[in-house]
Every structure is written in C-alpha cells, then in structure tokens.
Amino acid sequence: MDTELLKTFIEVSKTRHFGRAAESLYLTQSAVSSRIRLLENQLGVNLFTRHRNNIRLTQSGEQLLPYAENLISTWQQARNAVTKNNYKNNTLSIGAVALIWETKLNDWLESLYSQHKNLQIEARIASRNILVQHLHERQLDLFIATEPPKMDELSSELLGSIPLRLFTYDKKGNDKKRTLISLDWGVDSVQQEQEILSQNNGISLITSSANMAKQMLKNTGSCAFLPEYWQQQNHDLKIVPQSATIHQSIYAVWLQNSEQESLIRKLLKNPVLVVDE
Known part of the structure; x- marks a missing residue:
C-alpha cells in the first residue's frame, strides 16, 4: 500500500x-483524482460519491478512514523511531x-557557515510538492517557500519578501508585444503574468530557474x-514601463x-533571511 494514496484520501475526506x-498537498487536481481512482481500484470499492461539487464518503470510505489515519500515524511513528538516532x-x-536558492538562500548559507563553524547542511532543490x-516524511527539516502549505501539522514563519519587477533587455520596440518567460513565484506573479498574456503576448519559455x-x-x-x-548587478536589465512591483513573501x-x-x-534569527530590500 502506497502511503501517499492514503494521505490523499484523508485530505480529500477532510476538505x-x-x-x-x-492545493494542500501541492499537487494538481488531476493527480489527486488519479490517486483516489488508484486506491479505489486497489480496494475494489468506491470511496466517494461525486455529484458536481458535493463530494461525500461512501460507506466503504467511512470504514476506511480510521484505518487510513492509524496507518499513517503508525508509519510516521516508525519513521521517527528509526531516524531519531540519526x-x-x-x-x-x-x-x-x-x-x-538563486535569489537569497546561497547568501544565507554562506552567512550561516561563517557563524556556525560545525554546521552540516544538506541543500535540496526540488519542486514544491516533492519538498x-x-x-x-522527515527527509527534510526546513522548507523555504513562497507560500506556506495549509496543513495543521506544519509550522511557518514569515521571513520577509523579495520585490519583483518585470524586466527585459531590449531597449526598443513595443513593450506590450513582448513574449513572457514564465516563472512560478507565487499567486501574485501568476495574476500579473495572466494580465500580460491577456495582451496576446504569448509565452516563450517556462522555467523554474531565475538565472536561466x-x-x-x-x-x-x-x-x-x-x-x-x-x-x-545587471545594468542592461530594463524595467518594463508601467509594470507593477510584486512583493513576494518568503516563509520558513x-x-x-x-x-x-x-x-x-x-x-532563522540570522537577518540574512529578511529579504525585503
């Protein structure tokens, strides 16, 4: 049994x-639906009744829920016991x-090592849902995110914000006809990008790397x-006229x-993480 299927089942039963x-699991809706179908196929029963936006547990779903919660709790306790000594x-x-990482965390790491000589850090780069x-799963201690996951078992702290501007290199031409390089900073940037795309600009590149x-x-x-x-640091960068500043929040x-x-x-007391400049 894949515990991720049970976690997804529990989250759908809650919401x-x-x-x-x-949104809570940092997955696409199709991925959640796929996981529920896979779990239903493994068990040979329907777990939810679906009538438009009215989703309810079936009798089989009601019976599974306490077992699923106990299985997840037992698995987490087992992981804790095994990894605690490590x-x-x-x-x-x-x-x-x-x-x-490309905007501020590299500088933060340098500062941490200068103040804590015996510190050992494992730095991971991955997508939000993986992190x-x-x-x-306790494979990660600290997640630095642009949006805090909406889960009761997680603690979060606002560290500051990164001011974002819409930049281009080209100093000529019609600003309204520029194509867009899309970066997933967060909800606010998505809204701004949608406004740009509504002007029929189109997307030239989708990437998770600001340097790229x-x-x-x-x-x-x-x-x-x-x-x-x-x-x-890059004097050739030009702010696109009449573009808004986005203050992207950063959370631990x-x-x-x-x-x-x-x-x-x-x-987290280290001031390098207060990133609003």
Missing part, C-alpha cells in the same frame, strides 16, 4: 473537495525551489519577473514536532 485537497544537533536539511512530501530566465531575456526579447535588486516551514526545531529557530 470534501478535490481542488482544495490538491539526527545531530548541528545537522540540518534545507529545501527550496531553484528560484529561492512538502519530504518534509512530512535572465540569460534568455537578452536573446528572446522577452520579459520576466525577477528580483528588483538584480538591476544593480517545518514540522511542529520536528526534532530540529530548536536549531531551526536559532538559524
């Missing part, structure tokens, strides 16, 4: 909504998407939302009962 469950006071695994999964986006701006004549302070996220919580809170 009674596939879309909201997908934790060290000076060891921490930190994860973030590429965008966040949230690793956090639950910056490099491609020069050759494509596109525009992209990048950290505002990058203009100080960790398990409430994490064995590393004291170390996490100690390291």
Whole structure:
C-alpha cells in the first residue's frame, strides 16, 4: 500500500473537495483524482460519491478512514523511531525551489557557515510538492517557500519578501508585444503574468530557474519577473514601463514536532533571511 494514496484520501475526506485537497498537498487536481481512482481500484470499492461539487464518503470510505489515519500515524511513528538516532544537533536539511536558492538562500548559507563553524547542511532543490512530501516524511527539516502549505501539522514563519519587477533587455520596440518567460513565484506573479498574456503576448519559455530566465531575456526579447535588486548587478536589465512591483513573501516551514526545531529557530534569527530590500 502506497502511503501517499492514503494521505490523499484523508485530505480529500477532510476538505470534501478535490481542488482544495490538491492545493494542500501541492499537487494538481488531476493527480489527486488519479490517486483516489488508484486506491479505489486497489480496494475494489468506491470511496466517494461525486455529484458536481458535493463530494461525500461512501460507506466503504467511512470504514476506511480510521484505518487510513492509524496507518499513517503508525508509519510516521516508525519513521521517527528509526531516524531519531540519526539526527545531530548541528545537522540540518534545507529545501527550496531553484528560484529561492538563486535569489537569497546561497547568501544565507554562506552567512550561516561563517557563524556556525560545525554546521552540516544538506541543500535540496526540488519542486514544491516533492519538498512538502519530504518534509512530512522527515527527509527534510526546513522548507523555504513562497507560500506556506495549509496543513495543521506544519509550522511557518514569515521571513520577509523579495520585490519583483518585470524586466527585459531590449531597449526598443513595443513593450506590450513582448513574449513572457514564465516563472512560478507565487499567486501574485501568476495574476500579473495572466494580465500580460491577456495582451496576446504569448509565452516563450517556462522555467523554474531565475538565472536561466535572465540569460534568455537578452536573446528572446522577452520579459520576466525577477528580483528588483538584480538591476544593480545587471545594468542592461530594463524595467518594463508601467509594470507593477510584486512583493513576494518568503516563509520558513517545518514540522511542529520536528526534532530540529530548536536549531531551526536559532538559524532563522540570522537577518540574512529578511529579504525585503
């Protein structure tokens, strides 16, 4: 039995909504639906009745729910018991998407090592849903995110914000006809990108790397939302006229009962993580 199927089942049973469950689990709605179908196929029963937006547990679903919760709880206890002795006071695994590492986390790591000589850090780059999964499975201690996952078992702390501006390299031409390099910073940037796309600009590239986006701006004549302070280091970057500033919030996220919580809170006192400039 795949525990991820049970976690998805439990989340859908809580929210009674596939879309909201997908948001909580950092999955697509189709992935949630696929997991539920797979679990139903394995068990040979229907777990939910679906009538438009009215999703309810079937009798089989009601019977499965307490077992699923117990299985997940037992699995987490087993992981805790096995991994507890592997934790060290000076060891921490930190994860973030590429965008966040490229903007501020590299500088933060340098600062941490200068202040904590015996610190051992494992730095991970992955997608949001993978990092949230690793956090639950205790493969990851600290997740730096643009949006805090909506889960009761997770603690989060607002660290600050990164001002984003719409940049381009091209100093000529019609700004309204630029194609877009799409970067998934968060909800606010998605809304701004939709406004740009509504002008029939089109997308030239979708990437999770801000450095790649910056490099491609020069050759494509596109525009992209990048950290505002990058203009100080790259004088060829031009702010697209009449474009809004996005203040992208940054959060630290960790398990409430994490064995590393004291170390996490100690390291989060480092002012390098206050990223609004």
